[in-house]
Amino acid sequence: MGKLLAIVLVVIAVLSAYPIVTHMFVLPEDISTHGRAIDQQLHDTMLEAGLSFVGAQIVLAVFVWGFTNRKEGSPLKSFPGGAKVAVIAAFVLVGTEVLALGVMGQKAWAQVYFTSPKPNALQVQVQAEQFAYYFRYAGPDGKFGLIHPDKIDEGNQNYFGLDPANEVEARDDIVSGELVVPVNREVQLLMHAKDVGHSFYVRELRLQQDFVPGLDLSLHFTATKIGKYEIVCTQLCGLGHYNMKAYLNVMSEADYEKWLKEQAAQ
Amino acid sequence: MRTKQVVVVGLAMLVVAAAAKAGPPAGGTISGKVTYEGTPAKMKPIDMSKEPSCAKMYTTPPLAETVVTGAGNSLENVVVYISAGAPDDAVPSTAAVFTQKGCRYIPHVLAFQVNQEIKIQNEDQTSHNIHPLPKINREWNKSQPPGTPAISEKYDKAEIFPVKCNVHPWMHGNFAVLKNSHYVVTGDGGTFSLPNLPPGKYTVTAWHESYGDQSQEVTISGSEAKTITFVFKAKPY
Numbered sequence: 001m002g003k004l005l006a007i008v009l010v011v012i013a014v015l016s017a018y019p020i021v022t023h024m025f026v027l028p029e030d031i032s033t034h035g036r037a038i039d040q041q042l043h044d045t046m047l048e049a050g051l052s053f054v055g056a057q058i059v060l061a062v063f064v065w066g067f068t069n070r071k072e073g074s075p076l077k078s079f080p081g082g083a084k085v086a087v088i089a090a091f092v093l094v095g096t097e098v099l100a101l102g103v104m105g106q107k108a109w110a111q112v113y114f115t116s117p118k119p120n121a122l123q124v125q126v127q128a129e130q131f132a133y134y135f136r137y138a139g140p141d142g143k144f145g146l147i148h149p150d151k152i153d154e155g156n157q158n159y160f161g162l163d164p165a166n167e168v169e170a171r172d173d174i175v176s177g178e179l180v181v182p183v184n185r186e187v188q189l190l191m192h193a194k195d196v197g198h199s200f201y202v203r204e205l206r207l208q209q210d211f212v213p214g215l216d217l218s219l220h221f222t223a224t225k226i227g228k229y230e231i232v233c234t235q236l237c238g239l240g241h242y243n244m245k246a247y248l249n250v251m252s253e254a255d256y257e258k259w260l261k262e263q264a265a266q
Numbered sequence: 267m268r269t270k271q272v273v274v275v276g277l278a279m280l281v282v283a284a285a286a287k288a289g290p291p292a293g294g295t296i297s298g299k300v301t302y303e304g305t306p307a308k309m310k311p312i313d314m315s316k317e318p319s320c321a322k323m324y325t326t327p328p329l330a331e332t333v334v335t336g337a338g339n340s341l342e343n344v345v346v347y348i349s350a351g352a353p354d355d356a357v358p359s360t361a362a363v364f365t366q367k368g369c370r371y372i373p374h375v376l377a378f379q380v381n382q383e384i385k386i387q388n389e390d391q392t393s394h395n396i397h398p399l400p401k402i403n404r405e406w407n408k409s410q411p412p413g414t415p416a417i418s419e420k421y422d423k424a425e426i427f428p429v430k431c432n433v434h435p436w437m438h439g440n441f442a443v444l445k446n447s448h449y450v451v452t453g454d455g456g457t458f459s460l461p462n463l464p465p466g467k468y469t470v471t472a473w474h475e476s477y478g479d480q481s482q483e484v485t486i487s488g489s490e491a492k493t494i495t496f497v498f499k500a501k502p503y
Contacts (some may be wrong), residue, residue, distance in 0.1 A: 132316050132435050155428060155438025156332045156476070157310050165503035177313030239395060239409065240433040246316055266310050 002068020006061040013057035017050055028203045031225040031250070035206040037108035045101055052097060112207070117220035121186040124179065127160060128191070128198035128211045131240030133231060134159040137174040139264060145170020152194070159194075174263040179231065180249045181223055182256035188220045199235035202248055210235055223250040294486035297459035298493045300346065300452050300472055301339040304500040307476075309333060312370075312436045319391040320369035320434075331374045332438070332476050333500070340456025341498060343375045344474045345426065345442045347449035348460065349481060351468035354380070355447040361385045361418070364429075364439070366394045366410070371429060371439030375475070377449050378442070380424055386410070386417040395432035398441055400425050407432055426473055440475055472496040 019025060030039055067077075079086060125136040125144060138144050145162045146169075152161035162170040181187045191200065193211035200219075201208040209219050233244035251259065311327035314320050321327075334342040362378035364371060367389040378384055388394050388410040396417070397407035403421045410417060421443045431437035442449070450458045460470070463486050473479040477498040484492050 129435065131433055154435045155330075155430060157312070157330050157436065159435065165501065171503075177315050238432075243392070243433060244316070266308070 003065055006065035006068070009057050009061040009064065013054050013061075017054050020046060020050060029225070030204065030206065031223050031227070031229070032205045032207070033222045033224060034108070034111045035204075037111055038206045041101075041105040041108045044104055048097055048101060052093075112219075112221075115220075117188040117218075118186050121188040121220055122181065123188050123190060124181070125160075126179070126189050126191045126200065127194050128200065128233070128237075129159070129194035130196065130238050131233075131244040132177065133179070133200070133233075133244075133246040135176050135179045135246075136160055137176070137260070137263075139172030139174050141169060141172050143169040145173050172264060174260065176263060178247050178249050180251060180256060180259050182253045183223055183226050183250050185253070186220055186222045188218060191217045191219065196237050197235045198233050198237045198244070200231060201234040202229055202231050204229045205248070208234060223248075226250050226252060292489055293462045293464050294489050295459060295461040295491040296463060296468065296470055296484050296486070296494060297457070297491060298495050299338075300341045300344045300456040300458065300474075300496045300498070302335065302341050302477070302498045302500040303339065305502045306333045306335055306500040307503055314369055314434075314436070317369055317392055317434060323368045328368070328370065330436070330438070331370075334374070336454050336456060338456075340452075340454075341474060341477075342452055342454060342456060343373075343440075344452040344456070344458075344472050344496070344498075345375060345377050345444075345449060346452065346458040346460065346470065346472045346496070347377070347442070347444050348446060348463070349469045349471040351466050352446045352448055352463070354445045357381045358447070363387065363416075364441075366390055366396070366431070366437070369394075369431075369434050369437060371437060373439075373451065375440045375442060375451050377444060377451050379447065380443055380445055381420050381422055383418055383420050384441075386419070388412060388414065393433060394437075396429065397432050398427060398429045400427040400441075403427075403443070428475070442473070470494065472498075474498055476501070 027039060027042070030036065123138065127134045127136070136144065145164070145167045148161040148163050150161065151163055152158060157175070159175060162173060164171040191209065191211055192215070193213045196213060198211040199208060200211065205221055205223065207219060207221055209217055211217065227250055229248045229250070231246045231248050233241055237244065309329040309332065311329055313327065314324075331343065336342060357379055361383040362376055362385070364376050364384055364386045366387065369390060369392070376384065386396055391412050393409060393411045395407055395409045399405065400421070402425050403423050408417050421441070424443050424445045426440065426442045429439040429441055448460045448463065450460060452458050465487050467483065467485045469481050469483055471479055471481045477500065480496050480498070482494050482496070484494060486492065
């Protein structure tokens, strides 16, 4: 029975590794400038974890095979050094693995989170609420009007609480349900949540950011491919969470300018 | 000569008796038109891209319905009702119907009476969660998946308040819970007519969700028709 278990262990390990090694599941296309570094990190992690996993299973199978069917009364052999050696070995092995991954991946992380956006990045404000995202552009004057939470009136399409009657900067602000950006141009998202926790996730951009109520968060990215991509909420926010999404529409620079003009005219 | 006078008086008495037997007179009517002056805010198209099952029902995105205007500066969706001078009426047995269709509320303003049943239907392929926002009535919200039966509710206090959908932020409507049966919501053209008013001194109130409310006093002494107009000041934002 023991030998059968050893065989089963090896079979399971190999079968688990097979889909990964043969790339049966392909990552979604990468449309961002930092995506490559993140995908590389994913690949490295999978490789390292995969080798460790298969290796550990094979070692386990070897021991199971070798020490099964012990004869009654024969002396028990203990691992040289006992438990202490095993624990230290585990610390060293796992510790090195995690440290290596962290060191190798810090550049990818830093590219997304520790660099500032370029000064001329296109700023778009993102508000997450139950259960939609709304996006605000500064309009022709380049300035965002102030937000007045007491003036929020969704039935009248005033999602941000702008006061165009009394503030000139707010009059030309463009509010949209779609995040429209020009291709190959750095975009800075100024994010906040209106009510509860949400999360902004665009898998093709390799970007995910939780919206914590009360925090003003910022992300920046450059989209490299024209198309329509889904933004989904990945933080449970209530009964409409399953339905909460918006679309990222990456357009050519010319189309983007045209879209801006159309929105301003409304 | 005397006989003729007697006959005339006798006939007159018969007519009066017949009129008295026929019951009280049909009553007066207050009618008129609701208009605005100034520039109303431009209604923006609604972006329903997050709900494709509703977005595809429109060839061009529909406009928000906060201020709906018509020819001759007329104002739609104004609730015109008798706020004083008329006694409370019995609760009608028919229900007022509020429909969610194309991710919008139809009608935009639903007027009905205190304790009258309202039926809320969902004709869309998506779930809605209707959330009326009264201040003095009991506040509630109810989920309504597609294909489920109508929600039946009623309100026991007179109040006018907004209605929203917790799932779709752009959906917006209003409930007007009124004490008597003398009310009308203006449609295209902004006209209204309140018939069957017994003689008395009435206060007619016109309410608009963005422009507030105005009242006028009208006295009906018989079965005449009186015409009044309401003019609201439009705001550009």
